Amino acid sequence: MGKKEKKAEKPPPDDVFDVVAVESRQAGTVVLMLSSPEEDVQSKACEAIYKFVEKCDENKKMLLDLGAVDHLLHLIQSEDRVVRRNACMAVGSMAANSDVRKLLRKKEESIPALIQLLSPEEDSVVHEFAALGLSYMATEFSSKSAIFENNGIEPLVKCLSSSDPDVQKNGIEALAQMMLDYQTRAAIKDADGLNPMLDLLRSEFAIVQKLSLLALERASQDAENRSAMRELEAMSKLIDFVAHPEWNDLHVMAVMVLSNLLEDVESLEEIKESGGLKKLVAMITDQPPPEEEPKAGKGAEKKGGSRAAKKSAKGSKKGGDEGDKEEPPPGEAIIPTLPDVKMCAAKAICRSARNAENRKILHEQETEKMLIILLGHESADVQTAAAQALGVMSENLMSKDFIRESEGLQPLLKLLGSDNGDVKEAVTLALANLTTANTTNCLEISNLNGIEALIHTLGDAREEAVANSACVLTNLATEEVLRSEAQTKGVVTALLEPLKSSNTNVQAKAALAIAAYVVDSDSRETFRNAGGIDCLIMLLHSGSDEVRRNASWAITVCAVDEPTATEICKLGGMDILQEIQVSGKRQNPFAAAALERLLDSNLSAKYSLTGQLSATNLIENGFY
Template sequence: MAAKKRIKREESDGKEGFGPVTVGLREAESAILLLNCSENEVVVCACDALYKFLSKSKLTCVNRGRYSDDNNKRLLLKQNLCQNLLPLLSSGDKLVRRNALSILGLISSFKDAADAIRKVPNYLSLFRKLLNPEEFDNTREFTLLTLKNLCDDSSTVGDVVQEKLIPPIVDCLNCLDPDVKKNALDALLKMNKDFEVRSALAVTSTLQLLLDQLGSEFPSIQNTALLVFSRLTSDCKLQTTIRSQLQKMNAFDTFIDLLGKPELNDLHLAALSVTEHLLEDVNCVKVSEIRSHHGDIKTLLMQDLLRSGKLHTLFRFLGDQEAKRESDKQPQVGASSTKGKGGSPKKTSPQKSPRKAKTQEEKPSVITLPETKIHACYAVMRAAHNADIRRVLHDADVEQMLVHLLSHEDQTVRSSAAQAIAVVSRSSLCQERILQLGGLEWLIRMTCSEKYETKSAGALALAALTTGNPALCHELAERSSGIDCLLSCLDLQDPGAHTAVVSGLTALTSLALEESTRPMVLQRISGKVFVPCLLSGSTTVQTKAALATAAMICEPEKLVEFCENDGIQALVHLLNSPVPDVCRSACWAIFTLGADSHAAKLLATSSVIKQLLAINRSAAKRNQFTALALQRLLDAKLEIKFALTGRLDFSDQIQNQFYDVGAVLSVSDVLSLPDYMEQTLNDKRPIYVISIGENHSDEDVFQQVAVAELHDGDTIENKTLPAGVLTMAVDDRLVQWLEHVRVHIEPLTNPRQQFSELAEFVASQYGGCVKLEDLETFRPELALAELRAQRMSNVIPIGTIRIGNQLHRTLLFKFLADQIGLPTTLVRGNYGRSYNEVVLEDRSETGSSHSRTYIVDLMYTPGRLIEATSRKALEYISLF
């Protein structure tokens, strides 16, 4: 619009003088030289000539096919046009300023011209003066055009904000000249990328001015205003402020009305973009709360949208139905009365010729364009994030429209419809409706596609549909390619396919958690399928892969395959992730896999337990999942648990090859039993071992190799079996003790009697009772030192000890009680003292029973059960 304007020359108000002088210029260089003339009339004529030269070149030279107007602009720039023009902006003559700016606006799109303008001191302050309403409209128009071109550089936008130039630009929207409005909107649209500019526009008066531009007669002004609104409403930081102000202005109805006018179809794409952003916020639509007779509050959203047809106006873009025009509803003969772009009536105009009418009919409607349907799907998707709006959408049968788009010829439309279905499917009612309409089959086909965009959208919708819906899970599992299409998503390694991988993992996990579909999924899943996902660079993929591992890697053969493909190492590596969700999911997988004794042995290594201990010591990282994982691994490695915590609980049963290394501060201080056996005799604390001579199976050997792989300093590549695995010899005396207990104590029916006799038996094997007066002379350390010297090792089987102290007796008592099913604890007290706790049911005189905890006396009066809360129990713990 600006380039087509002809600058009018105004009469001078000066005194009578010579008549007008006609200046004839043949070369552009001559006109540039005249810009330095002291006579304003000459300068005005020179600017006029240069403007005509630039404007006419676009019309003539291009048509002749010689060169474009850009060549003319470059030619003038080489003649130092900017250096001669810029001083004219400060001229005292309004006409000179206007004509100079007209040229500057045309050439400011070139980098050299823009750089020359930026070098002018305080050029933005000068532009502020040129935006004054007292200036010519043309002056303001070309000033805005120049500003718009300068804002191609982000640094200029920052300078504009710092100079507080946004309010003068916004004030230009009040101008009656449409070119001024258009350039002001273009400048705001280009500067709108900056957050500070958006903050400056988030004012009620400014938003109202922008909203008023939607009633303009010019589509370009309306469209640019809509684009400004689209960028404003999409700002995550300012969306609450802007949307609340638009709600007060009832702006949502304004945008919906634009969508309902077919004569404004060239604005529908931009209007849809704004509408989709507003629908994301429930407060932008009319909301009313009604209290029912039960006293609960029901929120009725968009209660008038269905009745007024506004919701159907939006849904119209999901289909191919064209809205009826007012002229179609009331046909006239000889003349047609139409409405302007802003809705204001125009004068009656004669009907168009058949040729023109045919040309207009052949023009494709915006409603059939794929871009329109994509924006409509996004609008539904954003609105469906709210549960109450999903209910309204379901009542309007939006599922049928979205399922219909799944068969659209454009793949982007299909993907957009699937993404909308993924959000709508958060409602169980919508899930059932989509299943009835056959949408599941279309989504399976999309998930089988080789194109990432289509595959990701289909998998995303399937993941949403199968969440919490057993019927849909069963339908998907029953389809021939239902599970296969989800498994194909896991094979994608491209970074752009992370959505498909995440969705596939989510859907498979949902199927595995349903009782009816779990066998079908486990039958198709291999133990190695999740390992590449655990090693993915995406934290979301890692999180979902760990959850899927916890849900599906449960059968023995799958566990073995998972371990053989380095699944344990990949899972343990996730514990170091800085993302809380990844660490939490990995801990849950460790906890579930640890239910299997084989997997628990592989996981319960010093390095893994050390990581979990560090996580649980951190207040920022500790949570219930990390605590569960640590507890599971400590339960699988009782040697480390007792060394660190000093307590074995009732459920912790001591088995063969258990060894006690004493209290340690770090898990790194606990070595494996073969490592202790390889050590020579030293002055360190003895290692007490339980060895009843069970043979090592192939599984035990494999566990030892896998544990070696996870141990600190070992590499995964070292998978060869050790040359010689040291094993403890059978502790024959301990085997005899165990056999005696099983024959004489286990058959007893009274638990109290069992505990007492077992305590007496243990004390008798370790030197009998110790009287209080003999405590000072009771020195089992001498006999123990002699035994260590005989064995030339620090590893001592507990069956070889003849005189046992409190620790020896409590360890043996715990082991024997566990073997015959008597629940007891083993607690390491202060200064190396240890004791056992048991729980018995005591009946009162009234017949009621309650549980009490007792301390087992193994030293002073073997077989005595001391109530744990009594003073005698405290004395026993302190004395021994």
């Protein structure tokens, strides 16, 4: 057979342009390439733009000015997958610029197009950058509404179940931004978004965990979401999260979510029954966790192990017998909880305890002990939060006694010497609540030498601390022995400065304290000689109803003896009280009682004004 000859290559058709390789370093040229009818050119131009905008924010602004955004919005809806992907990457990255977002908001098709790119048919890179663009857009309220109205919540929720952590990160960030709006918070449960958010707590990436906690914190502000989260055992998962010391930088956020959940009595009941509350208290106070009773039919290993459980090999028992527990190696120290976490936990207790039923449950779990321990922490923020929580807890009658029996009064009194104003304010408020209608606590404060410290606090620069201290001293005055002790220590003269305060709350509390202490002639003489009467009369001019009432009551008590009553009249007190009584807005029964008491101590004035005397008025020296 003869040798075959090689076929000659056919030249390209005459009507087809030869391939041209274009190289350009000008952004404007690449933007022009976006208008090409060739998908390959469009794809390469989009890719070049993505790389360019990733370099710096100025490049995003430059491309915006060159009109690239309009072309890219068109190309993210291209029929070619590669063009769509590259255009989506460019748009998602450019949305980081506020001017770009401003233009995108004006383009009604931008948000629906990005949401469409979250469809299951698209690959993970498209999902990543479409979610990224939506997360940037969701920073503005109008865009939140647009995403919600275009049914963007469910596609974003589906991103949370992606195997790509970047898709998860951008999806949860977009949802976290969206849930600043109440509409999304209410809709996230119906979109089945709560469970995947909780699942992301086990992510290997801290940023994903952080964003999921942020989203959960915002979602848990809705009562129906809290109910759904209880069914998903959210509290147990959050407490387990706090139990991992390697995640301690995120523990504050986890406790903030718990704080929202603990607003509901149902949540508190559940966490109590599961033993979670005691476990949380143990962690916050750096104590060993309480021993758990083994549950029948279940092994010792926890479901859904975290990366911490997988990494820790020392001192753990894997696949142990029923009821076995993981124990730390002998001699291993308990890693203390960060101060911010302790503070946040105390605030969570404080917030929950505002409900009377919650206070009862918290008391049953002896939560007060945790708060008393936290009073001894070196951080002023922790001390403040603990004292605030004790103040709210002490509104429960049983808690008042329990705090005293748990030696909680001493650390509170010790903190009266703190240099921190927030601490003093919180501590004095707690003491005011603890001594209200509780004689035993009042006596215990005396036994702990607290009266002198409270009197000293009356001169503090923190006005609310002064008001609260005056309130505590008023409570102590109900016991004669304590009243005498405080008088001996100079409480009457110490109350003069608070009377001169410009703060109406301080004025009101100080006037009430004066009324409690000037009940004998010696204390009235001391008060009168120190110029206290003038201060009280000045308060009768106050625009505050409470200040006028309390000042009137103090004058009523002062005016029982003639020298003080004469001094009050001499300084114009009777005239002011008469003005108050004829005023339609300012008159009150306390002013009426004060005027009556003044007149009873000055019978000539009473007869002159009223033309009569009562059967109890005794004329000793005669008058005319």
